[in-house]
Amino acid sequence: MTQTKTTPYDSAEYLKTEEDMALYFEACLEEAGDDPAFIAKALGTIARARGMTQLARDTGLGRESLYKALSGQGNPEFSTILKVVKALGLHLHARVA
Numbered sequence: 001m002t003q004t005k006t007t008p009y010d011s012a013e014y015l016k017t018e019e020d021m022a023l024y025f026e027a028c029l030e031e032a033g034d035d036p037a038f039i040a041k042a043l044g045t046i047a048r049a050r051g052m053t054q055l056a057r058d059t060g061l062g063r064e065s066l067y068k069a070l071s072g073q074g075n076p077e078f079s080t081i082l083k084v085v086k087a088l089g090l091h092l093h094a095r096v097a
Contacts, residue, residue, distance in 0.1 A: 010045075010048075011024065011045045011049075012045045012046070012048040012049040013049075015045070015046060015049035015050075016049075018089065021046045021049065021050070021088065021090070022090060024042070024045070024046065025042060025043070025046060025090050026093070028042035029042075029092070029093070037072045037073070038072070039081070040069065040070050040071070040072055040074065040076055040081065041070065041071065041072030043070050043081065043084050043085065043088070044066075044067070044069075044070030044071055044072065046088055046090075047066065047070055047084065047088065050088060052066060052067065055084065055087055055088070058087035059080075059083040059084060059087045060083075061080065061083065066084070070084065
């Protein structure tokens with residue numbers, strides 16, 4: 001009997017372009033509902049695709065603290081989210097529900 005090897009799926013591996021990242025973030029914003037951890041984790045995925053070290057430099061935040069804040073388990077301040085969104089070159093959008 002042959003065994004099938006599996007590897008964990010990582011969305012960050014598929015975010016190659018700026019457009020990919022923006023579309024992924026937009027989809028996550030729509031899907032998240034009122035779950036802030038979902039948004040933080042989505043930003044973490046984009047940050048890993050871009051490079052966490054560069055993001056740390058761009059935001060002035062520590063790399064370790066970014067990993068924790070954007071893991072989906074952390075509870076980042078809104079100011080941290082705004083710094084990360086700006087450093088990633090993304091925008092938050094509002095529209096009538």
